[in-house]
C-alpha cells in the first residue's frame with residue numbers, strides 16, 4: 822500500500838510538472854534592464870515558452886521597453902506607433918510563439934548602450950504541437966517503469982499470498 826501511494830505520487834508529479842512550469846524571467850537578472858549589458862548572452866541557453874513572462878525592471882524614467890519587429894530592432898528605430906512600457910516593472914506575458922524583439926527607446930540606449938533583447942518563444946511546454954518538446958522521454962519512460970514496478974509488485978504480492986495460502 823505504501824509502495825502504491827509512492828508510485829501514484831511519482832506518476833502525478835511526472836504528469837503535472839510539465840504543464841505547471843510557467844516561468845517569470847527577470848531580464849538581466851539582478852542588473853535588470855539597463856545599458857551596456859549583454860542581453861543576448863543573458864538569453865543564451867534559456868528556453869522561453871508561451872505562458873512564461875518577461876519582467877523588465879529599472880528605475881522609472883531611466884528607461885522604457887518597446888516591443889518591436891526585427892527591422893526596428895536591427896536599426897534601433899523609435900517607431901511612433903509603438904506605445905512604450907515605462908512603469909519600471911514591466912511584465913510582458915509571452916503569448917505567442919516566434920521571435921520577439923525588445924529595445925529601450927530612451928536617448929541612444931539602444932544604438933550606443935546595446936539595450937536590446939531578442940528571444941525565440943517556443944510553444945507552451947507540454948503542448949502537443951510543441952516544436953522542441955523539452956523532454957518527452959523522461960515522462961514516458963517514467964510511466965513505463967511505473968507500470969513495470971506495479972507489475973513486479975503485483976507478482977510479488979501474489980507470490981507472497983500464494984505462499985501463505987499454501
Ligand SMILES: *[C@@H]1O[C@H](CO)[C@@H](O)[C@H](O)[C@H]1NC(C)=O
Nearest residue numbers: 889890892893900901902903
Ligand atoms: C516594423 O515596425 C515598424 C514600426 O512599428 C513598421 O513601420 C514596419 O512596417 C514594421 N515592419 C514589418 C516588416 O513589419
